[in-house]
Amino acid sequence: MSWRRMKPIILLFITGILANNAFPPNSGNQQYNNNCYNHQYPLERNHPNQSNLGRSRSPNEIVVGTNTNFAFKFFKVAASNGDQRDNSGKKNLVFSPMCISSSFAMMALGARAKTLDQILKGLSFKPTEIAERNIHEGFHDLIYMLNSGNSGLRVEMGCCLFVENKLHPQPDFLNGLRNIYGGDIYMENFKNTAETMQHINGYVERKTHGKISKLIDRVDPVTEILMVSFFYMKANWKKPFNPKYTVPHEFYVDPHTAIKVPMMFQMGMFEYGRDDQRACTILKMPYQGHADAYFILPDKGEMDRVISSLSNEAVQSWKTILQRSSVNVYIPKCTVYGELNLKDIMYSMGIVDLFTANADLSGITGQPQHRVNGAIHKAVMVIDEKGTEASAASAMDLVPMSMPRVFKANSPFMTMVVEESSGSIIFLAKISNPAES
Template identity: 85%
Template sequence: MHWRKMKLIILLFIPGILANNAFPPNSGNPYYNNHCGNHRYPLDRNYPNQANLGSNRSPNEIVVGTNSNFAFKFLRLAASNGDQRANSGKDNLVFSPMCISSSFAMLALGARSETLDQILRGLNFKPAEIAERNIHEGFHDLIYMLNSGKSGLHVEMGCCLFVQNKLHPKPDFLYGLRNIYRGDIYMENFKNSAETTQHINNYVERKTHGKISKLIDRVDPLTEILMVSYFYMKANWKKPFDPKYTEPREFYVDPYTVIKVPTMFQMGRFESGRDDQRACTILKMPYQGHADAYFILPDKGKMDRVVSSLSNEAVQAWKRILHRSSVNVYIPKCSVNGELNLKDIVYSMGIVDVFTEKADLSGITGQPQHRVNSAIHKAVMVIDEKGTEASAASAMDLVPMSMPDVFRADHPFLFMLVESSTESIIFMGKISNPAES
């Protein structure tokens, strides 16, 4: 039996770049002029005996909490999955759990039966307890809050489907794609591989403001649906580093490898603390707007222990541990990027059928014979001095009378970017070698 292929490509872009343009309407695309009734969320495939969710927590609170659990689970699997990278223990790992989970949640709009159940369970939702419409509503509210600027951050987040022009996506799916997940859609001739490849790369280049000009080398002519998801963000430090204090310092990649990397320095009053239970030290640095960076520095040789112990409970415990004090901060200046094959990771999470002949994604086009051929997540993270246009003098606090604490990230560390008004984890990284780009 001939099975049609659907390729899923997930693109992420980074803290550090300003998104100036508002999300453009998909004008001129006839598929957006569909009429799906007056339902804000067209899919409501509740399960038998399903609980009436939402009375105690809003949908976006449900999504944020569940997505945090997904983020830590994904980190554990990705950090330990040696098949993903040549040497997983020493390579950098960067990803956006929000970008990944929202992409698969969007895919759930077109999934049916066991395929749908696997996606929702793989994302850490419990379909028997949570109405699917609440999941989509939660993602909708979170995505639109991030894109609206209400968080005080410059964010552009969305997705795009490139569909073989002989197919006809279903109106309900298109409605959800556009109105819930802020999606675009373009009809393509995948058999014209060169032209389609150029169109996709041009789209990605435009959405990342010229920072990524070549996402893919070529499109498989057998591809019928290709999905791109992107996350583009600028987060300025509330208190920027002064470049004149950046200088080469030693970084211990492992006990046998020491390198020199540009290391930023500033003295200031920050929240920091020691987590003895998880063998790590935490530094919390605020961005402008509603976002914070958590730098998590494991004791030397304890990275695996820390990764395996991270959870929502750990983050809640840090609220009791962290205290504001004078801190001398040493952070490597780096730009790291990576590519993950999501298939093996989400396979371990139970999302299996979408990659097999058992896939039921008939909600996309009405035709059951679609499956995801590949799922790729590309991410870039920049950690540098950039912040507001403040004078150099404002970047250094007065020297305190008492000896300050010292946070010196001179060996592998973890990074987490949290939108503070919702406590949503939107970016994570494991920096093993800041010199590797």
């Protein structure tokens, strides 16, 4: 069967948002009837010779470690992707590795044979070493931990299927979507494109607390299944910046071009270090709860070198490099947006069949040959002072009288948000221009 004659069975859209400030909940969106299947998904599928594998570590530890490798691999591919370059150089890049990996892991629930192996390998899992059931159990535990607030953060993470109302997707897939990944299911008439688009965008707007109000601007009437995955996090600085110290400073988007951006400032005791091997300086700033932001400032012209050197081992080495010091901190106040074509990126990472007529997604539809028509990731990252004048003023540290170090992010930098109790990388960003809209 030629793929040109096939209906696009699945459109996969993914959204994510990280905020330092609170957004008021949206109360005006329409609620829809949720037709959910509520059975237990039998996690019995193992790769040959897997039955005794993956038991030395808990499933969520396996997922966290592997997802870290996936995050940096994805970052390197996305940063070199043509979509991330414009006439003036490189654009901002922001994404949630956890959001992306969990979405493709959900697709693995319905994948079979070579398609399943490609998805797991593309996510940096090794099917010959890790049981598939451990992967799903690990994602389930991690999602539950993040959503339950055990990390001290406000996190909302989940997924939703919009299904053509004439279809009857496989119960096992829907059960796994619901019971493992906390997914919602809505029946739609995709031929009514305007109403369907309103439902989808309304759902995303509610789940991201109004920050992403328009995920899609069109719906293909021949679509049969559409999957949305979302991630929302509200995090406040443990030591807020005082807004009265936020003033315009020059930011060098390249060695020859400077723009004015609002630059936040505070002095205090922070973990700070210099990585000469990777030509960068690192600052670690804690959020309230069990999360930290790592700001990584490459030496001038060394952004590509730093990105190519990122690894789990590099992050582990920073734990020995970082020392608590008196630091004068300058960070741009900004809101950065990211949109990625996941199809191109994941294709280059080895997930090939999923986007072609060779895809075996019989676990979703009961029929072997369907393909994913598209995959988009939209994310927003807000970096601001987050704090009233009073709380910000009271957050200043008593610092030693010695000369403080200076961390001034006035040129392209990276930031990484890590949930410390699990070690999960929640967000990764490369900020080349804080003023980019």
